Amino acid sequence: MMENTVLAGARLFDGERFFDRHALVVEGGRVKAIVPEAEVSGKVTRLEGGILAPGFVDVQVNGGGGRLLNNDPTPETFFVVARAHRTFGTTALLPTLVTDTREVTRKAVEAAVEAAKADEGVLGIHLEGPHLAPARRGAHLAELMRPVDDVDLDLLCRAAGGMPVLHITVAAEQVTPQQVERLANAGVVVSLGHTDCTSEDARRLFNAGARGITHLYNAMSGLTHRAPGLVGAALDAGDVWGGIIADGHHVDPAALRIALRAKRGPGRLFHVTDAMALVGSNAESFELNGRTVRREPGEVCSKLVLEDGTLAGSDLDMASGVRFGVQVLELPVEESLRMASAYPATYLGIEKERGFLKLGCRADCIHLTDDLRVQQAWISGRVR
Known part of the structure; x- marks a missing residue:
């Protein structure tokens, strides 16, 4: 018979x-x-106040601890x-x-498996490129961007079966509805981003199976009164989700x-960090595709340029994003926590495995202070 672990003494948020x-x-x-605390018995780990919540889930994190995936x-x-990132509740x-070469992309997918x-x-893994639009390249290298081809489809569809989640960001200019449908049917989570597409183009891809947008507002066609663009299409489509970078x-x-x-x-809409290598590191710069990225001071977190x-990318950690949601975006604590889990x-x-503390879910949880600073993290009920 397995021994129970009991965590008590904090407000409990189940997601x-x-x-x-x-x-x-x-x-x-x-x-x-x-269960009510009055009903627990045996060995109890006593938490001194604060909040016990589901561990954060970050859909977009490029690096941390001084390392960059590219x-x-x-x-x-x-x-x-x-x-x-576990230090910050993820x-x-x-x-x-x-965006990188075919060879680096292939190696990253194999490593993810x-x-x-x-x-x-x-x-x-989340592949943010290389199927993006040069017109909305941001910090990505335009010369490495290209349309989706059959080799890409075969790699992605095969890899989707080898890991819990394969997430990709594509531009409407670089993919067809038929390709999106094939990817979605294979279990790939398809998101639109780094694109200058019209709202009509976006809706066609949503209808084909794309269900997300990558970092709302950034590197995409904006909302105007006669051309809603990707921003307008995403906000108006009820079955579409989207990440936001709440770093100021x-x-x-x-x-x-x-x-x-x-x-x-x-x-x-949910929190993402879009974090780069410097999160959890004392370094002041790093290399991205042969270019130097450096830190500049900021109020919530540093700016990377x-x-x-x-x-x-950003120097944001998820706990800081959650606090920004409460303090600046005027969200209730429970809503900003939901946006991170x-x-x-x-x-x-x-959602049946992570993001909630409900019957049968993995016991991935975090202990936060009342001002939303991370004290401890557990993965599968073990302190990590």
Whole structure:
């Protein structure tokens, strides 16, 4: 008979709502029950106040702990990145490869298959490119961007069966509805981003199976009154989800507050970090595709820029994004927590495993102070 682990003494948030004076009972690495504290017995881990919540799920994280996936696409890099972000409450993540060569992309996909086998919080991989639009390249190298071809489709469809989640960002200019349909049917989570597409183009791809957008507002066609663009199409499409980078640099807070009020459900907007190598590191710069990215001071977190001032990912951690949601975006605590756990897990289709602390879910959880700073993390009920 397996021994239960009981966590008590904090407000318990199960991914949907708060429970006061309740405890989390874990057995075999999964949630067995949420019960009143008065009913628990035996060995109890006593938490001194704060919040016990589901671990954060990050759909887009390029690096951390001084490592960048593009520079070293190996399983060890996946693990280093996962450990760096666990300090900030992320217990499941998709290490993200920005636009690169076929060879680097292939190596990263193979490494993801291996890394996802370990219980280290690696869900798979997010390929942000190379199928993006040069007109909306951001910090990506335009010369490496290209349309999806049959070789790509075969690689992606085959890899989707080898990991819990394979997520890709594509531009409408570089993919057809038929290709999106094939990818979605194979289990690939398809997101639109880095594109200058019309709202009509976006809707065609949503209808074909694309279900997300990558970092709302950034590197995409904007919303105007006669041309809603990708921003307008995403906010108006109820079954589409989207990530936001809440770091005070990528998007003006007013624009994020407007989008949060405007988004039609059941699809939601959720937190992503778009973090680069410097999160969890004391370094002040790193190399991306042979170019130097450096830190500049910021209020919530530092700003990462290329030599020409172009934003190059973020220096954001998920806990800081959650606090920004509460303090700047004026969200209730429970909503900002949902945006870091329940919503991204639901978008990825893993809500029965992660993002919630409900019966049968993995006991991936975090202890936060009342001001949302991470004290401890558990993966499958084990302190990590």
